[in-house]
Amino acid sequence: MNSVPVEAFVALSFVLFILGALGVLLRKNAILIFMSVELMLNAANLALVAFARQWGDLNGQIFVFFVMTVAAAEVAIGLALIVAIFRNKQSINIDDLHQMEG
Amino acid sequence: MLSYTQLIPLVILIPAIGSFINLFWGAKMGERAAGYVASTAAVLTFIISVLIFNYLNAAHGLAVVIDPPIFDSWIRIGSDHLALEIPWQFRVDSLTAVMLLVVTGVGSLIHIYSIGYIHGDPKATRFFAYLNLFLMFMLVLVTGNNYLMMFVGWEGVGVCSFLLIGYWWDKKGEIGWQNGNAARKAMLLNRVGDFGLLMGVFLIFWTFGTLNYYSPGEEANPPLQLYYNGYGPNPHETHSAEEGDHSGEESTGEEGDTHGEESSDDHGSILTDKALFSRINLPQAGEEGEGAEGEGGHGGLPHPTEAELNNSLFTDYRQLGVFGQAQYLMSLPEGDAGRLIDFGSFQLDIQIVIVMIVLFLLLGATGKSAQIPLFVWLPDAMAGPTPVSALMHAATMVTAGVYLLVRSSVLLELAPEAKFVIAVIGAATALVGGFTALGQWDVKRVLAYSTVSQLGFMVAAVGIGAYVAAIFHLVTHAVFKALLFLGSGSVIHGVEHGHHHVHEHGHHGDAHAGEDHHDDFDPQDMRNMGGLAGKMPITFLTYLMGTFALMGLPFFAGFWSKDEILAHAFHEALFGKSALSVFGGQIVFGLLIVSAGFTAFYMWRQIQMVFFGTPRSEAADHAPESVAWMTVPLIILAIGSIFVGLVNIPGGAIPFTWFLPLHSFGHFLESSIPSVTAHPPLDFNWPLAIGATAIAFGAIFLSHSIYAGNKAVVSRDDHNLGVDPLYKNAATRQAWSFANARVKWDDFYHAIFLRPYERIGQFLADVVDWRFLHDYFHDTVIKKGFDGIASLLSNPIDVGIIDGTVNGVGKVVKFFSGRARGIQTGYVRTYAVALLFGVVAVIVLMLAPLLLNGS
Numbered sequence: 001m002n003s004v005p006v007e008a009f010v011a012l013s014f015v016l017f018i019l020g021a022l023g024v025l026l027r028k029n030a031i032l033i034f035m036s037v038e039l040m041l042n043a044a045n046l047a048l049v050a051f052a053r054q055w056g057d058l059n060g061q062i063f064v065f066f067v068m069t070v071a072a073a074e075v076a077i078g079l080a081l082i083v084a085i086f087r088n089k090q091s092i093n094i095d096d097l098h099q100m101e102g
Numbered sequence: 103m104l105s106y107t108q109l110i111p112l113v114i115l116i117p118a119i120g121s122f123i124n125l126f127w128g129a130k131m132g133e134r135a136a137g138y139v140a141s142t143a144a145v146l147t148f149i150i151s152v153l154i155f156n157y158l159n160a161a162h163g164l165a166v167v168i169d170p171p172i173f174d175s176w177i178r179i180g181s182d183h184l185a186l187e188i189p190w191q192f193r194v195d196s197l198t199a200v201m202l203l204v205v206t207g208v209g210s211l212i213h214i215y216s217i218g219y220i221h222g223d224p225k226a227t228r229f230f231a232y233l234n235l236f237l238m239f240m241l242v243l244v245t246g247n248n249y250l251m252m253f254v255g256w257e258g259v260g261v262c263s264f265l266l267i268g269y270w271w272d273k274k275g276e277i278g279w280q281n282g283n284a285a286r287k288a289m290l291l292n293r294v295g296d297f298g299l300l301m302g303v304f305l306i307f308w309t310f311g312t313l314n315y316y317s318p319g320e321e322a323n324p325p326l327q328l329y330y331n332g333y334g335p336n337p338h339e340t341h342s343a344e345e346g347d348h349s350g351e352e353s354t355g356e357e358g359d360t361h362g363e364e365s366s367d368d369h370g371s372i373l374t375d376k377a378l379f380s381r382i383n384l385p386q387a388g389e390e391g392e393g394a395e396g397e398g399g400h401g402g403l404p405h406p407t408e409a410e411l412n413n414s415l416f417t418d419y420r421q422l423g424v425f426g427q428a429q430y431l432m433s434l435p436e437g438d439a440g441r442l443i444d445f446g447s448f449q450l451d452i453q454i455v456i457v458m459i460v461l462f463l464l465l466g467a468t469g470k471s472a473q474i475p476l477f478v479w480l481p482d483a484m485a486g487p488t489p490v491s492a493l494m495h496a497a498t499m500v501t502a503g504v505y506l507l508v509r510s511s512v513l514l515e516l517a518p519e520a521k522f523v524i525a526v527i528g529a530a531t532a533l534v535g536g537f538t539a540l541g542q543w544d545v546k547r548v549l550a551y552s553t554v555s556q557l558g559f560m561v562a563a564v565g566i567g568a569y570v571a572a573i574f575h576l577v578t579h580a581v582f583k584a585l586l587f588l589g590s591g592s593v594i595h596g597v598e599h600g601h602h603h604v605h606e607h608g609h610h611g612d613a614h615a616g617e618d619h620h621d622d623f624d625p626q627d628m629r630n631m632g633g634l635a636g637k638m639p640i641t642f643l644t645y646l647m648g649t650f651a652l653m654g655l656p657f658f659a660g661f662w663s664k665d666e667i668l669a670h671a672f673h674e675a676l677f678g679k680s681a682l683s684v685f686g687g688q689i690v691f692g693l694l695i696v697s698a699g700f701t702a703f704y705m706w707r708q709i710q711m712v713f714f715g716t717p718r719s720e721a722a723d724h725a726p727e728s729v730a731w732m733t734v735p736l737i738i739l740a741i742g743s744i745f746v747g748l749v750n751i752p753g754g755a756i757p758f759t760w761f762l763p764l765h766s767f768g769h770f771l772e773s774s775i776p777s778v779t780a781h782p783p784l785d786f787n788w789p790l791a792i793g794a795t796a797i798a799f800g801a802i803f804l805s806h807s808i809y810a811g812n813k814a815v816v817s818r819d820d821h822n823l824g825v826d827p828l829y830k831n832a833a834t835r836q837a838w839s840f841a842n843a844r845v846k847w848d849d850f851y852h853a854i855f856l857r858p859y860e861r862i863g864q865f866l867a868d869v870v871d872w873r874f875l876h877d878y879f880h881d882t883v884i885k886k887g888f889d890g891i892a893s894l895l896s897n898p899i900d901v902g903i904i905d906g907t908v909n910g911v912g913k914v915v916k917f918f919s920g921r922a923r924g925i926q927t928g929y930v931r932t933y934a935v936a937l938l939f940g941v942v943a944v945i946v947l948m949l950a951p952l953l954l955n956g957s
Binding site: 021024025026094095097098099100101 | 926927928929930931934935938
């Protein structure tokens with residue numbers, strides 16, 4: 001069953017993370033930014049699981065559970081924020097939110 | 103037995119106490135009491151003077167130096183050898199006694215007169231205080247034994263003159279100002295004279311090292327003293343005998359020998375009598391010399407003489423007084439090194455120094471005794487009350503200059519050139535004074551110029567060496583001039599009372615308002631007088647006595663004294679010893695004769711205008727006679743002016759030789775004026791007396807023809823006052839106007855001194871002070887400078903630097919914060935990038951060791 005090298009998982013995690021980071025930076029839509037954040041989180045999850053498999057330590061997988069829980073909570077709150085913002089600005093384009101500028 | 107001369111400090115103390123009492127308690131005492139206090143003080147000093155005079159008379163005028171122990175160290179600076187020591191010593195000799203009598207006698211009468219005169223003045227007690235103060239200072243002047251005491255008195259009487267002339271300085275309007283002006287003028291001109299006197303005193307001190315006239319114990323006139331003490335020949339006989347042969351001269355061996363030795367060198371004047379100084383221990387070849395008295399070893403003379411004892415107290419000529427040293431130094435031969443006086447960078451011969459000293463003293467005398475050129479204060483000084491004019495400016499203060507010169511007679515005798523100058527000045531003053539007097543309208547001005555003229559007589563007498571005549575004239579002049587002044591005061595009072603009387607009771611049918619006249623009416627103007635002989639008989643008669651005395655009519659006091667001066671001048675002009683003294687005598691004689699003529703002329707003019715004729719104003723019509731306080735002193739002085747001349751009758755004046763001693767005055771003064779024995783007194787000069795009297799009578803007749811019968815008010819000028827007949831007459835108009843304008847002397851001084859001074863003052867005030875200093879300097883330099891500095895401080899520094907710094911800090915902060923603010927874009931994505939970078943940085947930092955070590 002160890003035919004797939006762990007580097008492949010890490011590379012994939014790396015790529016997913018980069019994609020997620022880029023998405024956070026380059027996307028205008030708030031929800032899409034959240035999706036990118038989820039992606040980054042999941043990339044981290046993947047990396048954790050891969051290393052857990054490699055070393056045979058289940059702590060990694062338990063940590064994944066925590067991460068997923070936090071992600072879920074965070075999405076809830078984040079979406080609640082977006083709804084609140086939408087009620088004010090009628091838009092969820094983050095470029096429209098620059099009132100606190102210097 | 104207590105010698106009366108020891109009372110001399112009292113003559114200073116008593117008037118001082120009187121003045122003190124009047125100054126502090128006068129207001130409480132009231133006017134009458136103050137008058138009594140002052141008069142009592144004056145009379146007491148007169149009594150003391152009489153006692154001293156009697157004592158001195160009996161003691162042949164032996165001089166006494168009174169040295170009160172309290173004031174022994176009045177001025178003592180330094181120690182021992184190089185000390186300056188000027189003690190407060192009184193000198194009581196015959197000259198002092200004469201001056202004392204004059205000052206206190208006339209002074210007492212004037213004090214009594216003032217009680218009546220100053221009655222009604224609101225501050226009369228001040229007047230009496232000042233009078234006593236003046237008396238004290240005058241007595242200090244005449245009783246001093248050194249020049250410094252005289253100077254103290256000199257200055258003191260100057261101050262009192264100022265106080266008394268300006269006594270009415272607070273009268274309303276222009277008059278008060280003029281009174282103050284007159285006082286200041288007197289003070290200023292006296293100051294110029296004081297400068298001269300001080301320079302003389304400084305020179306005396308520098309040359310002789312002392313200011314004493316004579317040291318205590320020194321004899322003023324040793325041959326005289328020897329004679330009176332029973333030793334030695336009669337100086338008068340010796341004098342005449344030396345001019346002849348000397349064979350019979352055998353009185354006492356030593357004195358005769360020494361006189362005989364020296365008579366060949368000189369003309370017998372004791373002033374160059376070397377024998378005198380041979381008794382002093384001076385290095386001299388030969389006979390006597392030091393310590394002679396102890397051994398009694400010369401010529402077998404058993405007793406040392408008093409003069410010898412006294413003068414041998416001195417071992418060095420420097421211990422003598424001023425006069426002794428002067429005589430000694432002048433007796434040294436020409437070219438002797440002792441004759442040179444060292445002044446630091448140059449040296450002068452003693453002869454020149456003595457001439458300079460005398461000229462400086464003369465300057466002082468011209469100030470105080472109103473000679474040319476400093477006499478102009480005296481007529482203005484008539485602004486003071488009449489008793490002041492009588493006391494100071496007729497009898498006593500103005501004679502201080504004459505006293506100074508007579509006291510310094512020894513110095514004058516040693517400086518013939520200076521004597522000539524004195525004679526010329528005196529004679530010129532006599533002439534100018536006499537001429538000016540006949541153009542004056544104010545009754546006191548006439549008397550003032552008359553005083554100037556008579557002082558000129560005295561100074562001229564001093565200038566030709568007739569010291570006794572000068573002092574004699576001083577005495578007689580004091581009496582009759584005081585009489586004249588007091589009489590004029592009585593007249594003025596009478597006219598003033600008449601004026602008030604007229605105004606109180608209103609004019610009869612006169613439409614003028616009362617106030618107009620009041621300001622215009624001058625009670626002293628003779629044109630407002632006339633016919634007062636009937637209204638004020640006592641005043642008239644006494645005034646007439648005084649006038650006759652002043653004119654020098656026969657057998658009044660002035661006759662003797664004036665004729666003695668004229669006789670001496672005549673004698674000098676004919677028999678003078680040098681060309682200079684002959685010339686001096688000629689000038690003096692000529693000018694004084696003319697002045698005597700003037701005197702008679704203007705005095706008769708005054709008598710006519712004041713007492714004869716009809717009254718020219720209503721005030722004169724109602725003038726009452728004065729109170730007894732004023733008339734009694736007038737009567738006493740009138741008697742005096744007749745009889746006081748009898749003290750110095752010259753030989754040959756026939757009616758008097760049988761009951762009066764000849765020249766008693768001159769003899770009395772011999773012991774204090776050494777030259778009197780050298781120049782024997784002159785006999786009565788009949789032709790001269792007759793000639794002078796004729797001139798006086800001629801002048802009287804001339805004056806009578808011009809002025810009698812109210813001719814002085816023929817026409818009236820703008821102020822409704824009279825015009826002088828000499829003015830009306832075209833021939834004499836210019837001369838009379840010149841006299842009326844006071845020979846333009848005041849105008850001359852005004853042009854030379856006052857106007858430039860005023861112009862300079864104006865220039866300094868206007869141009870320098872206002873325009874330059876205030877306007878230009880203040881504005882340009884100070885104000886602009888201040889503004890410049892202030893603006894420099896405010897703009898560049900305060901605004902620029904300080905504010906700039908503070909604002910700059912703010913600007914810098916703002917700048918950077920502005921830049922820094924840019925970070926806060928508000929865009930979330932920017933924050934996200936920043937977050938990313940931060941994360942990367944942290945990771946790199948954390949992994950840095952691992953990465954660096956691994957690679």
